[in-house]
Amino acid sequence: MPPRRHQTTNNVGSHKNSDDDDEENDVSARTENLTCRTQDGTTGMCYSINECMKLDGRSVGPCDDDGGDDGPVCCVVERSCRNVTKQPISYFVNPSYPEKDTFGSFCDYRIDITNKNVCQLRLDLEEFSTYGPHKQLGICRNDRFVVLTSMPNGIGISELCGENDGQHIYVPVDASVGSASVSLMIVTSGIKHYLWRIRATQIDCKANPDLVAPPGCLQYYQDLTGVIKSFNYNPVDEGHYQSNLDYAVCIQRSPNTCRIDFNQVEKSIFWINSADGGYLEEGVGRAGIASCDLSTHDYLHIPGGRDGSDGIPALGNSESTTDKFCGRSLSGLAVTENIERMKSGYVLDPPDNTSLASTVATYASGPIIIRFHSDDIIEPHQELGFQIRYKQLGTGCMRPLR
Incomplete structure (x- = not known):
């Protein structure tokens, strides 16, 4: 065929x-x-x-x-190190792909954009396996994947490493003046065998507006239901998320959505650093500013998130639970975000070393947004991150989630 x-x-x-x-x-x-x-x-x-x-x-x-x-x-079109392309769709691969490489190296790949209507580049990390972040510092100290653009504010993160198969990121570009470029650079130490295959797709924002991620969104999901996970989520190999991240994950809102449910993926591990540190037992979650919003602790922010554990979402004038979650489970609850509690003009404040603040809209006509924040880690960094399932619901919102 x-x-x-x-x-x-x-x-x-x-x-x-x-x-x-x-x-x-x-x-x-x-x-x-x-x-x-x-x-x-x-x-x-x-x-x-x-x-x-x-x-x-x-x-x-x-x-x-x-x-x-x-x-x-x-x-x-597939290219590896020290190459340049203008193709609207291309692949950046490690030198021996589809085999793994073992030697330490510096590998760069430049994408030149000459279509003035292209305003974003989507990078799909179809395969991505490198040495992960430092177990105490939480930073990419050996292997590093860096994206550089001609935009002054960067992309919202400084670098990635570890196991990131299936992840994606959106890179803003501005070719309206005639051209733009994005450089992908991967530094490898040789400590671990590595492999990558990254699809780079130029998005024409006039011709294909439905493919464009809202401003400020590092990741953008466009299905009614799906799974979102943190970078380097790898329970098998004891992977853990990076420190010093602060980014928005956006979901395209269906026109008839009145509720979205977030649940921890069955049999997955949810582990985000909290005030209780590593002393929490599995299944014990935390929520709220006191546990999840201290200067040295991390959280998953679901604006307007509330308890839906009884199968009937909190609606109307019922009280909202705290919307920052951490610990060893998603608070043990199914978290529900309702359209009535959405905020507009929500401001994302990335770390100082990545970019300036970006604004994303979370009103009824805008995307559904969650945010992951991780600060500098000063203790042994064992937290694995999160793997959660989202589901948009429209008609019959009073029914329990099945």
């Missing part, structure tokens, strides 16, 4: 998409203004076979059932 074709109006046909000046001069305009996706989820662009070869791309099959040998092919 050939790759699935997807119509796009990314306006890339009016730009030359190549990986250096020679290719830019040689490669003709796109034969098809389409993206394509293989059965394993790999995303490419439809090019003629000659264009794909000039881009040093990899053909993964025809774009058409009836295109024949001369029809466009689904071309996947």
Whole structure:
């Protein structure tokens, strides 16, 4: 079965998409203004076979059932260290991918954006395994993944490391002046075998506004239900989240949503540093400013979060529980956020060493937002983080969550 074709109006046909000046001069305009996706989820662009070869791309099959040998092919562009691309969709991989590498190195990859309507770059960490953060300091001291942009305020985090398969981040860009660039850099120590495959997708904010993450959102989920987890969440290998993070996770609100339920994923570990430190037993949660909002402690912030453990969400004039959660469980409760308690103009204050404050809207028409905050860790850092499931509910909001 050939790759699935997807119509796009990314306006890339009016730009030359190549990986250096020679290719830019040689490669003709796109034969098809389409993206394509293989059965394993790999995303490419439809090019003629000659264009794909000039881009040093990899053909993964025809774009058409009836295109024949001369029809466009689904071309996947993969690059590793010391490379540059202008492709609207490309992959950044470790040198020996799909095999792991062992030697310490510095690997960089630059994405040049020439379409002036592109305002964001989405990075999907399809595979990402590096040496994790320091067990006491909580920082990426050996292996580090850094994203640098031409935007003055950065992206809201300074670096990532550890086990982050399946995670994603949004990077703001400004190509309105003619061009922009984003540099991906990975430093490896060789302490642990490492591997990565990162898909970089340029988002045309005029042609595809439904794909754009709201300003200030590092992550953006667009399904009615899904699972959100902290970076380096790895219970098998005793992974733990990083210190000095402060970022917003946003969920696209369904037009009919009147309630969203957050629950700890069954059989998962929820462990966020609290005032009680490592003395809490598993299953013991904490909520509120006194336990979860001290200068040296961390929290998961769910604005308007309330107790829904009895299956009937708190509605109307009932009292809201404290909306910051930490400890060894999500307070042992199903947390409910209701539209009546949403705030507008919620301000995210990232750490001083990453970026300036960004504003995200949480009103009825805006996204649903949760926030994860972790400060500097001054004791042995054992906390694993969180893995929670969200579910948007519209009609029948008085019914228990099933």
